[in-house]
Amino acid sequence: MQKKLFLTSTIIVLTCFVALIGYMFILFIGNYVIDEKKLVLNSSSSLIDLEGNMITKLYVENREYVEIGDIPKHVQNAFIAVEDKRFYEHNGIDLRSIGRALYKDFLTGRKVEGGSTITQQLAKNVFLSQDKTILRKTKEAIIAINLERRYSKEKILEMYLNQVYFGHGAYGIQAAANYYFNKNVSDLTIDEAALLAGIPKAPSTYSPILHPEKSKERRNIVLDLMEKQKMISAKEAVLSKGKTLSLNIKEKQEMPWLSTYIDMVLDEAEKKYHLSNEAILKGGYKIIVPLDVHIQQKAYEKFQETQYFPGTDHHAEGAFILLDNDTGGVVAAIAGRDYVRKGFNRLTTKRQPGSILKPLAVYGPAMEEGLFEPYSLLKDERIQYDGYEPKNYDHHYDGSITMFDALIQSKNAPAVWVLNKFGIHESKKYLENNGIFIEDQGLAIALGGLKYGVSPLAVANAYRTFAQNGQYSDPYFIEKIVDQDGKTVAKAKKKTKQVFSPQTSWNMTRMLEQVVVQGTGKSGKYHGALAGKTGTTSFPKIKGAVMDAWFAGYTPEVTGAVWIGYDKTDKHHYLKGGSSYPTKLFKDILKDTHLEAMKAFTVPEDVEDLESPIRLKPLKSVQVAYHFHPIKLFTITLTWTPQEDERVIYRIYEKNEKGEKELISSIRGKGSYELSYVNIFSKISFQVVPYNPQTKTEGEGTDFVAPSW
Numbered sequence: 001m002q003k004k005l006f007l008t009s010t011i012i013v014l015t016c017f018v019a020l021i022g023y024m025f026i027l028f029i030g031n032y033v034i035d036e037k038k039l040v041l042n043s044s045s046s047l048i049d050l051e052g053n054m055i056t057k058l059y060v061e062n063r064e065y066v067e068i069g070d071i072p073k074h075v076q077n078a079f080i081a082v083e084d085k086r087f088y089e090h091n092g093i094d095l096r097s098i099g100r101a102l103y104k105d106f107l108t109g110r111k112v113e114g115g116s117t118i119t120q121q122l123a124k125n126v127f128l129s130q131d132k133t134i135l136r137k138t139k140e141a142i143i144a145i146n147l148e149r150r151y152s153k154e155k156i157l158e159m160y161l162n163q164v165y166f167g168h169g170a171y172g173i174q175a176a177a178n179y180y181f182n183k184n185v186s187d188l189t190i191d192e193a194a195l196l197a198g199i200p201k202a203p204s205t206y207s208p209i210l211h212p213e214k215s216k217e218r219r220n221i222v223l224d225l226m227e228k229q230k231m232i233s234a235k236e237a238v239l240s241k242g243k244t245l246s247l248n249i250k251e252k253q254e255m256p257w258l259s260t261y262i263d264m265v266l267d268e269a270e271k272k273y274h275l276s277n278e279a280i281l282k283g284g285y286k287i288i289v290p291l292d293v294h295i296q297q298k299a300y301e302k303f304q305e306t307q308y309f310p311g312t313d314h315h316a317e318g319a320f321i322l323l324d325n326d327t328g329g330v331v332a333a334i335a336g337r338d339y340v341r342k343g344f345n346r347l348t349t350k351r352q353p354g355s356i357l358k359p360l361a362v363y364g365p366a367m368e369e370g371l372f373e374p375y376s377l378l379k380d381e382r383i384q385y386d387g388y389e390p391k392n393y394d395h396h397y398d399g400s401i402t403m404f405d406a407l408i409q410s411k412n413a414p415a416v417w418v419l420n421k422f423g424i425h426e427s428k429k430y431l432e433n434n435g436i437f438i439e440d441q442g443l444a445i446a447l448g449g450l451k452y453g454v455s456p457l458a459v460a461n462a463y464r465t466f467a468q469n470g471q472y473s474d475p476y477f478i479e480k481i482v483d484q485d486g487k488t489v490a491k492a493k494k495k496t497k498q499v500f501s502p503q504t505s506w507n508m509t510r511m512l513e514q515v516v517v518q519g520t521g522k523s524g525k526y527h528g529a530l531a532g533k534t535g536t537t538s539f540p541k542i543k544g545a546v547m548d549a550w551f552a553g554y555t556p557e558v559t560g561a562v563w564i565g566y567d568k569t570d571k572h573h574y575l576k577g578g579s580s581y582p583t584k585l586f587k588d589i590l591k592d593t594h595l596e597a598m599k600a601f602t603v604p605e606d607v608e609d610l611e612s613p614i615r616l617k618p619l620k621s622v623q624v625a626y627h628f629h630p631i632k633l634f635t636i637t638l639t640w641t642p643q644e645d646e647r648v649i650y651r652i653y654e655k656n657e658k659g660e661k662e663l664i665s666s667i668r669g670k671g672s673y674e675l676s677y678v679n680i681f682s683k684i685s686f687q688v689v690p691y692n693p694q695t696k697t698e699g700e701g702t703d704f705v706a707p708s709w
Helices: 004-032 075-085 097-107 118-127 134-150 154-163 172-183 190-197 213-229 234-240 256-273 277-283 293-303 354-368 405-406 414-420 425-435 443-447 456-467 501-518 582-589
Strands: 046-047 054-058 287-289 315-324 330-336 379-382 397-401 480-482 489-491 531-538 548-556 556-564 623-630 633-639 649-656 661-668 672-675 687-690
Touching: 004 687, 046 256, 054 256, 075 118, 075 154, 075 190, 075 213, 118 134, 154 172, 172 190, 190 213, 190 234, 213 234, 213 672, 256 277, 256 293, 256 489, 277 649, 293 315, 293 330, 293 582, 315 582, 354 405, 354 414, 354 425, 354 443, 354 456, 354 501, 354 531, 354 548, 379 405, 379 414, 397 405, 405 414, 405 501, 414 425, 414 443, 425 443, 456 501, 456 531, 456 548, 456 556, 489 687, 501 531, 501 548, 531 582, 548 582, 556 582, 633 687
Parallel strands: 046 287
Antiparallel strands: 046 054, 287 480, 315 330, 315 556, 379 397, 480 489, 531 548, 548 556, 623 633, 633 672, 649 661, 649 687
16 A cells, blocks of 8 residues: 555656656746747838828838727727636636637537637747647747746737737737727727627638628627626627627728838938838837928829820829928929839939029029129120030020029020139039039030939929028938837938028029029919029930920928939930920929918028119110200200119210210219200210119110200
């Protein structure tokens, strides 16, 4: 008997020892099986505008992580009731449930009930593949036991509810609540919670969208289980089962108009802040961007209209960028009419800029260097420069022309003449300070004739320097990035440098305003303040064909650029129209927005406003008459019809009997002049000539007229 008792005791001790060793082995191996990085679930990131409005989500899996404290108890209970009613009692493996499941499987001869706990399901979904082998089930048990050791029940349930798949691309309870009911998990009712709890077992089978009746039956089973387990009252169960599914599906928004902006955000996050695309798509970040949703969407819609793209077929392309003047933040961006994610980005592709380079490479630098002013006279003649002979597009030459008019009319000869005066090296220095880097060394730079060209993004930001009183700063797409813990991990930093003086910039603004009012940029309608410049480059192989057409301009608030053309211009693919098309497109995008309400630019402090140009008209005739006054004796009075512009100066010339001409006076704005104490016997005559004080030139005057009684 003692021998038998000893044997029994020995077996019990050995069994306990083996069990202990086995348990120790499970704990030991668990440290190697569990990779805690896998418990960091993929969470969707959000694009947020500056007003705090959510624009869209970026994700690999549509998941928004929520903490257990934000998940109502009845939602938690719904999942516990249907998936693991002894969740708070077991240590990861529920032996009682496993035994019951095996017994039922044996009776039916097939698998009818699962014995996996919520912890095991988390272990399987996060750490293991879906193959059904004994080895995998062993690993599942090992991981489940170790998860229970490391984490609280609340944390395990939190991870499970955020990990589980609910069908239709929704991962986690928050995404599911948002998708099926268009609400947060915190607002779910009992019947809604039960419906969602019934889905994970078979997301397709129990989809309330695809199979509403099966979904409702499954919901009611969950409600019965909740009532049976004293989680809800019988009354609550009955009332909840009597409700319809009451879905409020939040449709997935297909937003092709955001494709460019999203890609540019992802590129900037990677290049500037070293956050990979994968990190953004999985990291649950809040990305605050300067995007104006209304203008972005409107720009996309306008780009779908063929009227703005006068190509040989319907495949002419384009690009549009709009920047906030103060910050450099990108307000809107379109990289192509049919741009697709990770596609060919026409905003960063270099094109021949044509005449839009004249303010940046020629006239701005020339004013800044003090060589010329807006009303300085420039040569407008056909001149050869070591074999290079620029021609005006209309083949008309005025001999001399003000910078103001040369810019408005977009004349080529004066621009090259000015560049030749102050030098290519100086021009390139200004371009580089404005973010434009070119290899070219020829005078063709003045006309935008470059080897590689300039991108629309670079052009727009360079023009923004004029809008910012001559200060340059880099553009950006990301204002700030905040991680899941609320920590700011990236933020835009504005570094400025003075490229042009405020006076030069203001003079340019005033001139570019007139380009839009009366010059090459007058196409289309826009009632707000706008300054801008056009550019057109020809396709030389076909007469009249255009390769690139541009408009770059700014309002008091934003600066932008539009380019249109073909990705590759050839004899079969070219534009049939020039810069009037992108000009009209730019204006139509900005039209009827808050930007159009800005009616005027504001003159900066300590800056002199640029006067409007004085336009001299020929002075046809002058009346010269003798008069007698008791005091002054004999006088001569000259009268003529003054011009409307009171700034015009009238020069009075006298010619004596020897034919010698002398300037005797200048009168501003008036139409008469009087000489006193004259000799009525002298043979003299008089001429009146209009004089422009801006250009320091005379206009066409009257003939010399002798006085009469």
